[in-house]
Amino acid sequence: MRVSMTLSLPRQPSSATRARHVLTTLLSLTDVSEDTRANLAVLISEACANAVIHADPGSDVDITISIDDHVCRIEVGNRGRSPDNTKLDADLPTPLTIGGRGLPLIGALADTAAFVSRAPGQVLLRITKHLTEARAAPAR
Template structure:
């Protein structure tokens, strides 16, 4: 079983709930576990929110969602002129975020016992820039940022998640989950 969805959306905040609903309902119909759907939904929300913050106001953006074998592959592409992923991912923002997570009380000695986003965790100590990237990386199995070259420069966010299934999943019942196959392999 293979599913591919492609959406072209206006850069408007109302598009994010629409994308989430289409993606989550598709995954739910396949019988993907709710915890897995929740992870994908939040990572997708972060990627789309970045489009609203950083892409050009006049441009649409594209979202593609594919499920093949046991992997969901999601891409969000905008035409905002792109960004320096190395600077964001390897720069001070991520280093500061990692330090804040490792030191819950700020004294430089004690690791935080609380995960990102917990009610008492250090989320307020994280720098604004890079939080969504950390979140996407925590929720997904693979996160990649690529520059889109050409006349409509931009950024492609590539997300992958190994799916877990409900016991009554149509995909499992139909024998459509093959652990030995990789995503988009076309084999059977």
């Protein structure tokens, strides 16, 4: 199965929730495991929240979700600047109650995640997650 959707949401906190709802609805059409669905929900929530916080005023948050049999790709873009020398790894800040945990969470949960070069003043975060774990079949 292949499904994709593109959204352009306003730069406001509720957009992260809306994007997560769209993703979980699309994933409900697949056999992706609950653990993988939960990880993808965190990934899109954190990516969108960062876009809302760091985007230029008046910028929309542009989201593309592509799901096929093996991979989910999420792209979150906006007007603004990507952080210099940004690493998307799993070095979580201590304590976890402080800000700055979004990119480390993305790095820990995604199979790949990177800022992709675009036109000046444009930011695009591309995240991929392999969908190898299928949901368990219901008992008969």
